[in-house]
Amino acid sequence: MSTEIYYFSGTGNSLYVAKGLQKLIPEADLIPIAGVLKSDNMKTKGDNVGFVFPCHGLTIPIPVRKFLKKVNVKSSDYFFAIATRGGSIFRGFPIIDKFLNKQGKSLNATFVINMSMNDPKLKSFTVPTKEELKDIEINVQQKLEVINKTIIHQEKYQDDISGVTFSRFGLFNYIPERLIPFLVHRVAGKVKNYFYSDSKCTGCGICEKVCPSQKITMEDNKPLWQRNIDCYMCYACLNFCPTEAIQIYSKIYMKSYTPERGRYPHPYATADDIARQK
Ligand SMILES: Cc1cc2nc3c(=O)[nH]c(=O)nc-3n(C[C@H](O)[C@H](O)[C@H](O)COP(=O)(O)O)c2cc1C
Incomplete structure (x- = not known):
């Protein structure tokens, strides 16, 4: 088999x-x-x-x-x-x-x-x-x-799909549980200014290398998220950046904590492993 x-x-x-x-x-x-x-x-x-x-x-x-x-x-x-x-x-x-x-x-x-x-x-x-x-x-x-x-x-x-919900009250979960998948699939991947690189960027190009949708190109030694390519929202660029220079913009509806939080790549995963997917 x-x-x-x-x-x-x-x-x-x-x-x-x-x-x-x-x-x-x-x-x-x-x-x-x-x-x-x-x-x-x-x-x-x-x-x-x-x-x-x-x-x-x-x-x-x-x-x-x-x-x-x-x-x-x-x-x-x-x-x-x-x-x-x-x-x-x-x-x-x-x-x-x-x-x-x-x-x-x-x-x-x-x-x-x-x-x-x-x-x-x-x-x-x-x-x-x-x-x-x-x-x-x-x-x-x-x-x-x-x-x-x-x-x-x-x-x-x-398997049991349950996990943390938004509220203890069933009705209050209904709207976010339908809205969030919609936002990730139809909106977030197309948002124009979602990521940016700050002054810690060294121009190493690891973000471009790991990006599975090939949305990132390096221009003047800085990552550029091309507008005409959908983002897969995987956050590989953000989490594999060796200087934690990639951030997510805060929006009116959601503050981003990327400048003050750390990063998470799986301990056994390398940028090469992720890059090999494409
Ligand atoms: C854009 C985005 C949305 C996520 N949404 C959820 C979510 O709704 N629920 C959840 O439990 N984890 C969520 N996560 C966390 C991932 O599912 C989790 O860390 C996953 O194991 C990452 O797998 P990977 O390392 O193979 O990409 C999200 C992560 C990202 C980047």
């Missing part, structure tokens, strides 16, 4: 999970979604096909949606999805299922893994301690065992 693991990762959490799963299923192919998106003829070949990605705005990331829209999955039988997240509720699995249903397939197993948050614009963001990272690693390994067993036997599995 062959397995393909399609992954997308901005700061290495999902890459760590995808690689960990590949270790348990050595014959599995690890395929970067950002890379295959360039091809016109995307076709899955594995009997088992998995998608591993971060939760963005309670739902699937922009490139994962783009990929699911185009990929032909007709020759595969069993589908699983793994969302890594900072800890909120995750509402993206029905979207994946809908895309698969269009080709007569369905999502058989869904998993959620809590990992470190990689969004330093949030007031609540903190850089994880060594102990916290160790606990996450242990949890990921335990979860991977469950995922591996489920896939090997092509079983059905539905």
